[in-house]
Amino acid sequence: MRRWACVALGLLVALPNFGCHLYHSVPETIGQRTDCVDALLCQIGAPSAAVVATVDQVPEPVTLRSTEQLESSPMREISLRDALSMALENRSVLRDLGAGVLRAPGQLQSEYSESLQRLDPQESVEAALSAFDAQFYAFGKWQNNDRRFNNRFFGGGANAFKQDTHDYVFQLSKRTPTGAQFSVRSVTDYDANNATGNLTDSAWQTQLHAEARQPLLQGGGLQFNRIAGPAAAPGVYNGVLIAKVNSEITSARFEQGVRDYVSNVINAYWDLYFAYRDADAKRDAMLRSEQTWKSYQAQKSSNRQSGAAEALAREQYYRFRSEYQDAVAGKPSMRTQNGNSSTGGAFAGVGGVQAAERRLRLILGLPISDGTLLRPSDDPSIARIEFDWQSIFTEAVLLRSELQQQRLKIKQSEMELLAAKNFLMPSLDFVTLYRLRGLDKNLGGSDSAISDLASFDLQEYEASLELKLPVGFRQGHLAVRHAKLQVARERAVLAEQQRQIIHDLTAMVAECDRAYAQVETNRQRYLAASDALAALEASQQAGMPINFDQLLDAQRRVSESQSRYYAALVEYTIATKNVHLEKGTLLRTSDVLLIAERREPSGASFQSP
DSSP states (O other): OHHHHHHHHHHHHHOHHHHHHHHHHHHHHTSOOOHHHHHHHHHTTSOOHHHHHHHHHSOOOOOOOSHHHHHHSOEEEEOHHHHHHHHHHTOSBOOOSSOHHHHOGGGOOBTTHHHHHHTOTTTSHHHHHGGGSOEEEEEEEEEEEEEEOSSTTTTTSSSEEEEEEEEEEEEEEEEOTTSOEEEEEEEEEEEEEOOTTOSSSEEEEEEEEEEEEEESSTTOSHHHHHHHOTTOBTTBOOOHHHHHHHHHHHHHHHHHHHHHHHHHHHHHHHHHHHHHHHHHHHHHHHHHHHHHHHHHHHHTTTOTTHHHHHHHHHHHHHHHHHHHHHHHHOOSOOOSOTTSSSSSOOOOOOOOHHHHHHHHHHHHTOOSOSSOEEEEOOOOOOOOOOOOHHHHHHHHHHHOHHHHHHHHHHHHHHHHHHHHHHTTSOEEEEEEEEEEEEEESSSSSSSSHHHHHHTTOEEEEEEEEEEEOOTTOHHHHHHHHHHHHHHHHHHHHHHHHHHHHHHHHHHHHHHHHHHHHHHHHHHHHHHHHHHHHHHHHHHHHTTOOOOHHHHHHHHHHHHHHHHHHHHHHHHHHHHHHHHHHHTTOHHHHTTOEEEEOOOSSOSEEEEOO
């Protein structure tokens, strides 16, 4: 037995990788060591030191309430191009504006998405190819028999039978894309016993097998094995082609995630732009109303009628002051984000500089506060954009990632239907085996079992056909019917997706036209309200009598029309962005380029030219 222990040790030396893995695994399996899992269990429920340090570094929130506080705060101007670059640099997780990282973290796209799919040990292309890897198999068995028999016939000519046997099998097998399996096998056995009919007390027998098994019907052929893989069953297909389609679906889904991320960055940027413009309008209205209030307050003591006017002016001042405070700080409410009334988000028209600024920092991956306020440096474009319907319709059908994913699912379903039809055939395998034998008292040497085998004196060959036929093919028919229904379903979904995308694209083009008309209309409204207020203020400064109610109303109209004008500008900008999103060109128009890379942990990189 000591000799065979040495043989086993030599095998481990010949396989260093396996030996190294075994060396590290034995203490954790046979030795029952649980150091690693015990350390992990101790950490459950206890925050790590890194988390505590991060929490301690978060600054206390600050709320700006006065004009002086806002104007004295350090400003950091940022362009939309810079915002997109920052967002894509901090891209480990593709954030959204609906707290999806808390509600559904498993559905969140990240820079690891493609790599995770590519390295999936079950469904990746490499996993499918691994089914065709060469497999090495080894078997060793040692047995000692010591028996008594009442009949010498059963004891090999003796009533007491003693036997010592060894059996060793080494095999290397390989599957081919046609479904065939080729094996080369070495079988060696040792038998030492006291049977009276033996030529020698002990003998070695060695055999060398070359075996081939080729499926002729079910499970055979390039098409089936590339689609379903050699270990397929009805309804379970994981061949190379299926894995390739899954990889492409993951890439298209990741592109969709990047598109939605870029859309939300743009939404947050223009939300902050409007928040500043809205705050400016509220501040100007507050300062004008304060001046009006003070002028009537000075007349209050000398003119009894000025008392009511002073109170109305004071009420309007505090009204504008309240609106300005909200315009600076902001309130928790739904703002512009993907999915609120449209795929790319409809402009919500909600102000609040600080709330919008924190929101932009969140989506960009910046610290929630660093002592400065982000301020957009870009202005919305007021140029009218005309879209050619036939061009954008074609782009939407060809480029939308949702349609690309669905078309890939249809291809996958059609390939699964081809694979399912294979299970309507019986299993008929052709097996052929060529065998060499050698027998002698010694295993090696000049007169030995190995030399006897090398002489090619003992050669054997066999061939066989193996048939397995499920009567009725019930499972095969179910697989085919299910695959046909799946193809029909995926095609119906694609048709409905196209209808939905064309509907959404039509709505966004119409929204662009509406928003542009509103820009022109509200611009004229703002100019008219400003002219009316300027005329009333000029008459007041000239000492001419004016209608006090008209003055207060004119101040309100200027503030409202100014905010509404900038809201229309942002609505038009968001609508234009949404048209590009609906037709699948948002990343291209935003100068965002996806480059696939074969590296870990990230499967893709971003460039923002």
